[in-house]
Amino acid sequence: MKIERVLLLNPPDPSLWADGRSGYSYFEPPLGLMYVFDYLRKNTSLTVKLVDLSIEMRFEGKSSLPALLDDLLADFRPDMVAIATLYYNSLHIFHALAGMIKQRAPQAVVVMGGHYPTHMTRECLADVNVDYAVLSEGELGLGGLIEALNAGRDPAQVEGLAFTRDGVLTRNARRNFWKGFAEAGRLSWEQVRFDHYFKDSRNVLHRVREAGELRIAAITASRGCPYHCAFCSSQNMWRGHWRRRRVALVIDEIRFLMDRHGVNTIVFNDENISVNRAWFLELLGELAKLGVTWISGGGLSVRSLDDPRVVDEMYRSGVGLFNLAFESTSDRTLRRIGKALTTEESARVIELVRQRGDGYVTGFFISGFPFETMADVRDNLDRAGALDIDWKCYYCFQPFPGAPLYEQCLQEGLIEAFDANYGENFHAPQLKHIDYTPQELFDENYRANLRFNFLANRNLALGSPAALEQARRDFTYVLDMAPTHVFAWLGLATIAQRQRRPDLAGQYLAKARHGLANDSFDWANYLQGFGMSLDAPADGPGGGWADHFVAAQGHA
Numbered sequence: 334m335k336i337e338r339v340l341l342l343n344p345p346d347p348s349l350w351a352d353g354r355s356g357y358s359y360f361e362p363p364l365g366l367m368y369v370f371d372y373l374r375k376n377t378s379l380t381v382k383l384v385d386l387s388i389e390m391r392f393e394g395k396s397s398l399p400a401l402l403d404d405l406l407a408d409f410r411p412d413m414v415a416i417a418t419l420y421y422n423s424l425h426i427f428h429a430l431a432g433m434i435k436q437r438a439p440q441a442v443v444v445m446g447g448h449y450p451t452h453m454t455r456e457c458l459a460d461v462n463v464d465y466a467v468l469s470e471g472e473l474g475l476g477g478l479i480e481a482l483n484a485g486r487d488p489a490q491v492e493g494l495a496f497t498r499d500g501v502l503t504r505n506a507r508r509n510f511w512k513g514f515a516e517a518g519r520l521s522w523e524q525v526r527f528d529h530y531f532k533d534s535r536n537v538l539h540r541v542r543e544a545g546e547l548r549i550a551a552i553t554a555s556r557g558c559p560y561h562c563a564f565c566s567s568q569n570m571w572r573g574h575w576r577r578r579r580v581a582l583v584i585d586e587i588r589f590l591m592d593r594h595g596v597n598t599i600v601f602n603d604e605n606i607s608v609n610r611a612w613f614l615e616l617l618g619e620l621a622k623l624g625v626t627w628i629s630g631g632g633l634s635v636r637s638l639d640d641p642r643v644v645d646e647m648y649r650s651g652v653g654l655f656n657l658a659f660e661s662t663s664d665r666t667l668r669r670i671g672k673a674l675t676t677e678e679s680a681r682v683i684e685l686v687r688q689r690g691d692g693y694v695t696g697f698f699i700s701g702f703p704f705e706t707m708a709d710v711r712d713n714l715d716r717a718g719a720l721d722i723d724w725k726c727y728y729c730f731q732p733f734p735g736a737p738l739y740e741q742c743l744q745e746g747l748i749e750a751f752d753a754n755y756g757e758n759f760h761a762p763q764l765k766h767i768d769y770t771p772q773e774l775f776d777e778n779y780r781a782n783l784r785f786n787f788l789a790n791r792n793l794a795l796g797s798p799a800a801l802e803q804a805r806r807d808f809t810y811v812l813d814m815a816p817t818h819v820f821a822w823l824g825l826a827t828i829a830q831r832q833r834r835p836d837l838a839g840q841y842l843a844k845a846r847h848g849l850a851n852d853s854f855d856w857a858n859y860l861q862g863f864g865m866s867l868d869a870p871a872d873g874p875g876g877g878w879a880d881h882f883v884a885a886q887g888h889a
Contacts (some may be wrong), residue, residue, distance in 0.1 A: 334440065334482075335412065335482075335857060336412045336413050336442065336479045336482050336483055336694055337378070337379060337380060337412055337531055338379070338380045338381075338382075338409065338411045338412050338413070338415070339379075339380070339381045339383065339408060339411060339412070339413045339414075339415065339479070340405070340406075340409055340411035340414045340415070340441075341369060341374060341382065341383040341414075341415050341417070342372055342384055342386060342414060342415070342416050342417070342430070343363040343366055343367050343383075343384070343385040343386060343387060343417050344387070344416060344417065344418070344423060344426050344427060344430055345386045345387050345390050345398060345426060346360065346387045346391070347422060347423055347426065349387060349390045349391060349396075350425075350426055350717055352397070360387055360388060360391065360529065360530050360531065360532060361530060361531065361551050361602075361717065362385075362525055362527075362530050362550075362551055362598075363383075363385055363417055364520070364551060364552070364553050364602055365417060365470075365471060365523075366383060366417045367383065367471055367519065367520045367521065367524070367525065367714065368471070368472060368514075368517065368553070369415070369446075369471040369475055370383045370521065370524065370610075371517075371520060371521055372472040372476060372513075373475070373476060373479075374521070374676055376476060377476065377479070379479065379571040381668055382411075383524050383525070383861060384405060385492075385525060385526070386398065386401065386430075387861040388526050388530075389401055389524075390573045390792075391529070392526070392529040392532065392582060393526070397868075398430075398433070399433065402433055402434065402437060402668075403437065405669065406434070406437045406438045406441075408423070410438075411438065411502055412440075412441060412442065413441060413442040413443075413479065414434050414438070414441050414442070414443050415444040415445065415446060415467070415471075415475055416430060416431065416445050416446070417442070417446060417447050418445045418446065418447040418448070418449040418450060418457075419447045419448050419449065419655045419883060420697055421449065421734075426738050427445060427449065428460050428462070428463075431443050431445070431460060431462040431463050432460075432462045434462070437682070442464050442465065442482070442793070443463055443464050443465075443477065444463075444464065444465045444466070444478070445457055445463050445465075445466050445467070445469060446466070446468075446471045446474065446475065447467075447471075448566065448570060448735070450466035450468065451466075451468045451469055451569065451570055451735065452566055452569055452570075452734040452735030453734050453735075453751065454466055454468065454495045454502070454504050454767060455502055455847060456751065456760050457464055457503065458495060458496060458497045464496065465488070465494060465495070465496045466494070466495040466496065467493060467494060468493045468494065468495055468504070468505070468506060468507050468509060469493055469506075469507035469510075469570055469571065469572070469694050469713055470507070470511060470556070470571075472511045472513070473492070473493060473507075473509070473511050474491070474492070474493035474494055474507065474803045476772045477491040477493070477494065478491050478494055484608065489503050489505070490505075491505060492505050492506075492507055492509065493505060493506070493507035497747050502763035506572075507572070508572070509573075510556075510557075510572075510574050510576065514556060514576050514578060515576060515577065515578060515579060516578075516579060516582065517582065518541060518577055518582055518585070518586070519582070519585060519586035519589050519671035520552075520586070522589070522590070522593070522594075527550075528594070530549075530550075530551075531547075531549040531868050532628075535810070535813060535814065536549060536600070536870075537628065537654065537656065537695070538598060538626070538628060538653050538654065539806075539810055539813070540654065540693060540695075540724070540806055540810050541654055541693045541803075541806065542598075542626070542653070546597075547597065547598045547626075548594070548595050548596050548597045548598060549596065549598045549599075549600060550587075550590045550594065550596040550598070550599055550600070551600040551601075551602050551630070552583070552586055552587065552590070552598075552599060552600075552601060552602070553578070553601070553602055553603060554577060554578055554583045554603055554606055554616065554636065555575065555576060555577040555578065555603045555604075555605070555606055555609075555612075556571065556574075556575070556576050556577075556603070556604070557570075557571035557573075557574045557575040557576060557604060557605070557636060557735055558571060558573075558574055558575055558604045558605040558608065558673075559574070559575045559605075559608060560573075560605070560608075560634075560671070560673050561566070561573065561671050561737075561739040562660075562670055562671050562672050562736075563669070563670045563671045563736065563738045563741075564660075564670055564699065564702070564731075564733065564736055564738050565731065565733065566733040566734060566735030566736045566739075567604055568735075568736075568737075569735035569736070570735065571604070573641075575605065575608055575609070576883045577609060577612050579620055580612065580615045580616050581619075582709065583619075584619045584620075584623070587599055587620075587623060587625065588623070591623070591625070592837075596625070596698060597624075597626060598625060598626045598627070598628075598653065599620075599625050599626070599627040599628075600627070600628055600629075600630045601627065601628070601629050601630060601631075602630045602631065603629060603630075603631055603632050604631050605631065605640065606629045606631070606633070607629070607633050607634050607637040607643070608634055608637055609756050610637060610640065610643065613637070613640065613643065614643065614646055617643075617646040617649070617650040618646065618867060620650040620651060620883055621646070621649045621650040621651065623651075624651065625651055625708050626651050626652075626653040627650070627651055627652060627653060628652065628654055628656065629656065632656050632657065632658035632697060633655065633656060633657055633658065634658065635657050635658060635659060635674050635678060635679055636674050636675075636678055636685075638657075638682045638685070639678050639681055639682050639685070641689065644682075644685045644686055644690075645689055647692075648689060648690040648692065652692065653693075654692060654693040654694065654695065655686055655692050655693070655694045655695070656694075656695045656696075656697070657679075657682065657683075657694065657695070657696050657697070657698060657722070658697050659674070659679050659696045659698055659720075660672050660674070660699050661698065661699065661713055662676055662679070662698070662712075662713050662717050662720070663676070663709065663712065663713055663716075664676050666702060666705065666709070666713070669702070670702060670738070671843065675825055676691065679720075683720060683721055683722060685759070687721060689876070693723050693724075693803070694722040694723050694724075695722065695723060695724045695725075695726055696717065696724075696725055696726065697728065698713065698714070698717045698725060698726065698727050698728065699728050699729070699730050700713050700727065700728070700730065700774065700777070700778055701729050701730040701761060701764070701766060701774045701778075702730050702738070703738065703741065703742060703745070703747055703764070703766070704728075705766075705767070706765075706767050706768050706769075707767075707768050707769045707773070707777070710769070710774065710777055710778075711777060714727065714777060714778065714781035715780070715781070718781060718784065718785035721791070722791070723791050723792065723803070723807070724786055725781070725782070725785050727779075727782050728778070729760060729762065729771075729775060729778055730762070730764075731762055732747075732748055732762060732764065734751060742764060746765070747764050747765045747766075748762065748763065748764050748765075749763070757764060758868045760775065761774040761775040761778070769823045779859070780859065780862060783820050783859055783863070784863070786807075787808075787820040787821070787823070787882075788820075788863065788881055788882055789803050790807070790824065790882075791822065792804040792807070793827065793828070793882060796831065801828050801831060801832070804824065804828060805825065805828055807824075808821040808822075808824040808825050808828075809821075809825070816848075817847070817848035817851065817852040817854070818848065818871055819845045819849050819852070819856040819860070819867075820845075820849045820856075820859075822841050822842070822844040822845035822848060823841070823842070823845050823882070825841040825883065826839075826841035826842045826845065826878075826879070827879055827882040829841060830879060842867070845867060845878075846867050848888065849867055860878075863881055864881070865878045865881050866878070878886065
C-alpha cells in the first residue's frame with residue numbers, strides 16, 4: 334500500500350490513563366515529534382497531522398481515549414500512525430495505544446520511535462501491533478521508511494529502522510544523522526495548542542519565581558552529547574554526536590514565541606547545551622539582548638562552566654537557575670562511571686557561581702552504583718550535603734536500558750530483567766548491591782534529602798529575609814508535589830517562628846501533624862531517626878522539632 338496520510342501521536346500522560354497510575358502531569362510540547370512533522374511536511378508531499386493526546390484529553394474535554402481515537406482515525410484515515418515513545422513507566426500506554434489503533438484501523442502501519450524502541454528494540458517489536466521501530470532521531474528514519482514502502486523497496490536497507498519478519502529481527506542502527514538540524518528554522522507552533530502547555534504542571538523555576546509570573550516555552554538548540562557516561566543511555570541514542578542549530582535561528586524562534594505567545598521564559602530541552610563553549614557564549618550573548626529567563630532542562634555540564642566568562646555571561650543572559658549534574662562527590666566514582674569531571678572542578682564552579690552573582694543552584698547526585706559499598710554511598714551523600722548549593726537532588730542509581738551499566742548489571746546477574754520503573758530516579762531499583770538492600774539505599778538517600786534540604790537547609794541557615802523567602806519557596810514547591818510532606822510543613826513552621834508569627838507557625842505544625850497521622854508514608858520512622866517528636870513542645874529538650882532546624886544552622 335502507498336503511504337499518503339501520516340498521523341503523528343503523542344501518547345497520553347499516565348495521569349490521564351484509565352488505570353489511575355500517577356503520572357508526571359507535565360504537559361510539555363512534543364518537540365521531537367514536531368521536528369518530524371516539519372521534516373515530512375517540507376520534504377515530502379504527504380498529508381501529515383500531529384495530535385497531542387494529552388492535551389486533547391486534559392484540556393479539550395475529550396477524556397475518553399477510545400472515543401477520541403474513533404473520531405480521529407475515522408476523520409483522518411491514516412495510512413501510517415507514528416507514536417512517540419519516551420518514558421518507560423508509560424510502556425503499558427504505548428502498547429495499549431498501538432493495539433487500539435490496529436483494532437480500529439488494521440490497514441494502518443504502526444510505528445514507534447524514541448528512546449524506548451531505540452534501547453529496547455526486541456521488546457518493543459514483540460508486540461504484533463507494532464510494525465516498525467525508528468531508532469535514534471526520527472526525521473531520516475521515518476522518512477526513509479515511508480520512501481522505501483512507497484517505492485516498493487525492502488525496508489531492510491533503511492538506516493535507523495528495525496522490524497521483525499518471520500520471527501527474525503532486523504535492526505539497522507543509525508550511523509548518519511540529520512544534517513539539516515543545523516539550519517532548522519522555527520517549529521510549526523501553529524500546529525499545536527500552545528496555550529495549554531505548561532498548564533497545571535510544575536517547573537523547577539517555580540522554586541525561584543511565582544508560577545503566575547512565568548510564560549514558558551520549550552525549544553531545542555542542540556542535540557546529543559559527546560560524552561560516554563556509563564550510567565546514561567544518551568550514547569546509545571546519539572552515538573556520541575553533538576550538533577547545534579545556528580544561533581540566529583534559535584533566537585528567531587524565541588522572538589517568534591515572545592511576539593506571538595507572550596513568552597518570557599525558555600526551557601532548553603537539550604541533553605548538553607553548554608558543551609561547546611564558543612557556541613554557548615554566542616548563544617548567551619544573544620539571549621542577553623532578549624530579556625528572557627532561561628534554564629537548561631537537561632542539566633548543565635559542570636566542567637563547561639569552569640570559566641568566569643561563561644558564568645558571567647550566564648548571569649547577564651538571564652539564567653533562571655544553575656542545575657548542575659555533579660553525579661558524585663567521589664573522584665573514584667566519577668572515573669568509574671566515565672564522567673568528565675573532577676571534584677576539584679566542581680568546587681571551583683560552585684565558588685564561581687557564588688562569587689559572580691546570587692543565582693539559585695541545584696545539584697544532581699547519584700548513589701548506589703553497582704560497585705559502591707554502603708560506606709561509599711554515605712560518604713557521597715554527606716559530601717554532597719556539605720556543598721554550598723541551595724538544593725541537593727539525591728537519586729538512586731537506575732540501570733537505564735541502553736547504558737553500559739545496564740548491560741553490566743544484566744551480565745553480572747545484579748538485576749533479573751527490565752523493570753518498567755527504571756527511570757524513576759527517586760526510587761531504588763531491585764538491584765543486588767554489595768552490602769545493602771534497595772530499601773536501605775532508598776532510606777539512606779531519603780534521610781540525606783531530609784537532613785540537608787530541610788533540617789540543614791542552606792537558606793534557613795543564612796536566615797536573611799531574602800534567604801527565608803527562598804526557603805519558603807522551596808518548601809512550598811515540595812508541598813505542591815507532596816501535600817502531606819511533614820518536613821516541608823515543619824520547615825514552613827520554622828520560618829514562621831523566625832518571623833515571629835506564632836499563629837501561622839501553629840497552623841503549619843497542625844498540617845505536619847495531620848500528615849504524620851494520615852499519610853501512608855512512614856514519616857514517624859524518619860522523625861524518630863532524627864530524634865524528633867511532634868508531640869513534644871517545639872523547642873523541648875532533645876525531643877522537640879524546632880531545635881533540630883535551628884541546630885542545623887551550624888551544619889549548612
